[in-house]
Amino acid sequence: MVMEDDWDIKDPDDERRPSIPEIKIPPMAGVILRGAGIVLAILIIFSVVFGSIFVSIGAGEVGVKFSQFGGVQDDELGEGLHIVPPWVSVTKYSVRSEVYTMSARTSEGEVVGDDQINALTNEGLTLGLDISVRYRLVSEDASVVHKNLGTGYAEKIIRPTIKSVIREVVSRNTAMEVYGEQRELVATEMREEMEAALLEDGIIVEEVLLRNVRLPEKVADAIESKLQADQEAQRMVFVKQKEQLEAERKIIEANGAANATIVRATGEAEALRLINAELAKNPKLINYKYIQMLDGQEVQTLIVPADQGIILDATN
Missing domain, CATH: 3.30.479.30 (Band 7 domain)
Structure with missing residues (x-):
């Protein structure tokens, strides 16, 4: 009886499993990836041996490069991440206020x-x-x-x-x-x-x-005294201006009162002139005014001038 090798025994489930496609990398891409890997490895080695070659310049800063072979370099590094050779050191300076x-x-x-x-x-x-x-x-x-x-x-x-x-x-x-x-x-x-x-x-x-x-203390005291004197002078000017304004107000008020008196007196004189003119035209008008004045009052005795005669009937 022929015995089959265990490795040759096929699993029936293998035929049901999907096959994984083989990924083929183009030759050129492989070369590039290998080259990038080599460069990265070299950079890492340099960083370990000579220090970091990656320099980050923060906001409000500028980096000044110093080369071991050429001294200070004129091209400053701006904000951001930079790669510098291992033989170049960078000093950061603030350019903020x-x-x-x-x-x-x-x-x-x-x-x-x-x-x-x-x-x-x-x-x-x-x-x-x-x-x-x-x-x-x-x-x-x-x-x-x-x-x-x-x-x-x-x-x-x-x-x-x-x-x-x-x-x-x-x-x-x-x-x-x-x-x-x-x-x-x-x-x-x-x-x-x-x-x-x-x-x-x-x-x-x-x-x-x-x-x-x-x-100096003496100068400070003198300046303080001068400032106080200036303030007092300004206060006196203010008081004087205030008093002057008050005097002007009183003058205006007095003129107003005098004008009012003149107007009132003129009116009264004009009223008397008109009354005298009316009395001259009608002498009996004064008797009529007496009667108007006594209207509604309880008067028992009235004394009148002798030449006016009786103007009221006392028996009635």
Whole structure:
């Protein structure tokens, strides 16, 4: 009896199962996939050996490239994901608006402690100033800043420029001009001079805030007294104007009353003239007025002039 090999035994269900079609990859596609795999493997090896070659630049940032073979490169990296060679390192810089503050308060400012700027006015008075400068780095000049100043450019160039410009501008003004109503004009002058000094270094000055001005104690007292005197003078002017308006009102009121009296007197005189004219025409009219006046009243005795005769019958 011939025994069949177990591997040759066919399962009856095999004929009912659907056959899986064979996928054929074109030769060219296979070459491309193998090449991509090799490149990816090489990149991974380089990343492990030399560091990551993938660099992500965030929003409001710019990347400055430094090559081990060529130094700082001029073409900055913008926002997004970039692939750089392993021998190139990238330093990120913020191009958003930043604020540099110098203040007497220890809780604020870039330097811990009293960092207020002291400056002399053209009168020789020493003022203490709290300053905040809003600035931003020009993205196209980030490589120049990195080459010339480095990441600590704020301390290297912005801080000394702020001090120099503040003292220069204050020296051309009086204490009252810096402290008083012209403060905004002085701050604008400071911003313009700072911008002119820092623009060549790739930094734009957007705003200068002159936040607080500390005067010498005697000057502060004198200014306070002057302000109080000015306020008192303004109050007296107001009182004088008020009294003048009140006097004018009384004059107008008196003129109105006088005019009313004249009109009333004129009317009364005209009324008397008309009455006298009527009496001259009819002398008996006065007797008629007496009768009208006594109408409805209980009169028992009436005294009349002797020449008027009896005008009422007392017996009736």
